[in-house]
Amino acid sequence: MKRYLLAVAACLVGLATTGFSSPAKPRSPNVIVILTDDLGYGDLGVYGGKVIDTPNIDALAASGVRFTDGYATAAVCAPSRAGLISGRHQARFGFEFNPVGRDEQTGVPVTENSIAQVMKSAGYATAMVGKWHIGQAPGFHPLDRGFDSFFGFLGGAASYFKEPAESGLQADTGADGAMTRARFPIVRGRTVVEQGGYLTDVFTDEAIGFIKSHRRQPFFLYLAYNAPHTPLQAPKAYTDRYAHIASPHQRLYAAMVTSLDDNIGRLRKALADEGLERDTVVFFLSDNGCPNYIRGACSNGHLAGYKAFPWEGGVRVPFMISAPGRIAPGLVSSHPVSTLDILPTVAHLAGVKAPTGVDGRDIASALAPTAKPVERTLYWRMGPNHAVREGNWKLLVVNKSDTVDDMTNVLGSPTPDGVKAQVSPLGQWTLLFDVSKDPGEKHDLAGAHPEVVARLSKDFAAWDKANVEPMFTSRRQFRSEVDGRKVQLFN
Incomplete structure (x- = not known):
């Protein structure tokens, strides 16, 4: 393991110092943070999952470093996202619980710096696609927090289809009736748009469009899928792949994760097609563990507890970093890392200082061979x-x-x-x-x-x-x- 950590360290340090070189001037690496929603630790093949096919996410892990001990700052959606976006534990500024019906009145305080503001200060084009969930009122919107563009929804959950009739299969989990497009509409910028198609596909299309239109400048993309959060919905083409699974809840969830996996494959192919694969650092993780209210459809593997529990099953999450040509492939690290670490790490990659007072740690610096061992x-x-x-x-x-x-x-x-x-x-x-x-x-x-x-x-x-x-x-x-x-x- 020591050998692995030294290799990871050397490669991560290289991330900050070795950027894309163009005839004009050196270029800092692009950064994509892919956040999934309620994805269980044991749902991916690379973390020991046996039920769901996830070849593209497994390949993403194999192309860089996979952390066995990666943690979210909270066991539920909104507080976890608040910690990631700010690089500070959400209890520092009072965003300790899910808003639950109070989204329109509150959000992460504007006194907190966001990861997008940090990257924008470094000259990056910034975009957010997907689920926000940390503020809807003026001042709290993604466009007010450093993102040049936003496409997604502002609340905690939304239907994957514009019309229920589009769905190949649905499985009720008790509170799905509140997760409608009427309540949580899709917006571009600040304008509600009528958006058809399966939302996981739609978000990937938007992300790929952003990548293609910004291929010639450093960009930061926060791609926050709502998959596989409830409501459990998927196209028939995906549910048919798991026709052998009797439980509709497990069949739906497996279909949703496989759809997510296919879309990760599409995203990586787009990077390769644009010649950006070796100029882009990709983080992939979940906001918390999978829940216990979807009838046993998901798995946190060998970990105890679920979403909303402070046990490992609630807070230990899939966590990987891919940077072909910069991180040696196939690395596995048991070094504890946190979503708090993403902001200071990407600030390092962009060549700027992280804001004063962040609780996270620059992963590259923390693992550098010359760094003195520090208890985490x-x-x-x-x-x-x-x-x-x-x-x-x-x-x-x-x-x-x-x-x-x-x-x-x-x-x-x-x-x-x-x-x-x-x-x-x-x-x-x-x-x-x-x-x-x-x-x-x-x-x-x-x-x-x-x-x-x-x-x-x-x-x-x-x-x-x-x-x-x-x-x-x-x-x-x-x-x-x-x-x-x-x-x-x-x-």
Whole structure:
């Protein structure tokens, strides 16, 4: 593994110093950040998945470095995106929970720098395609946050088809009726557009159009697919590939991921056709783990928990970087990385400084052969629930519960606005795991290592002092169960 890390380091350092050379002047590499939505850790072949065919994403991983321990800053969509876009943990500025019906009033504070603003300052053309979900009001829109263009939808989810009749198959998950084009329309810039076709294909078409029209200048593209987030919908051509799967939910989900995979293949082919494959750095990851409310259709592999859970299944995600000719192919790293790291890394690639106060770490600098070893500590906060990963240790502190909720009912009946997330009257579970040996978080070691629990608890308290109160309350307060422990979660 040390040999792998040194190889990764050498190649990533080269990313920042070796750009496309034209007769006129050296060119910084293009950057594409591909963010998928609710994609499970175990849904991809390269992460051990056996059910769904993902040859194009697997090939993307094989062309560069795949991280086994890649993390999102949150276990749900909007807070995770807020952390990625700003390079700062969302608890620093109060975007701690999903807005859930409050999108039109709030967003990531304008005092926070965005990754697009950083790249624009370096002279890049910037575009955002897909799902935004971190602000709709004036000042919070993508066009107000450094993107030259925007095509997609502003809320949390949308129907993949303009008309339901277009769909080859649909499977209900309980709250799909709210995810309509009427509520979450597709917009170009700030104008609603009538857009037919399957949305995963449509977003890829838009991304390819941007690439082709900006092939002669450095560009930054944030391609945030909503796939495979609900509603579960796919064209018949894709569902037919999985006709052997009896469960309509699993068949739909597999079809959606295969469609996503085909579109990743289309995107990579477009880069190659335009002669840009070796001049472009591609990040690929998910915003959080896959959910438990889609009837077992997805997989987080050997990890415990799901979307909305601070266990590994909620926050450890597929995470890879491809840069042909710059990163040696086939590398696998167990070095923990975070979505917080993307902003400082791409700033380095663009030749500019990351904004002061970012929580992320430039991956190239952190892995450089000459860099001194630095222990990496990652933190998560979801109301009174929190987690810390330091080295191989992971501390989990989660509210106790005496009941378990039906997730369909939770999605359809959110907690009233204003109900604060507080420590449970029943107390909290304090759990400690060695995630290097026990990534499934089955064996609690808190009793055997009270000194580690005390140290990590102290570290969290010190980190938490720099955070602020949530801007809005959690409307996804629900109770679930993990390995026999009933827990209360906030998202």
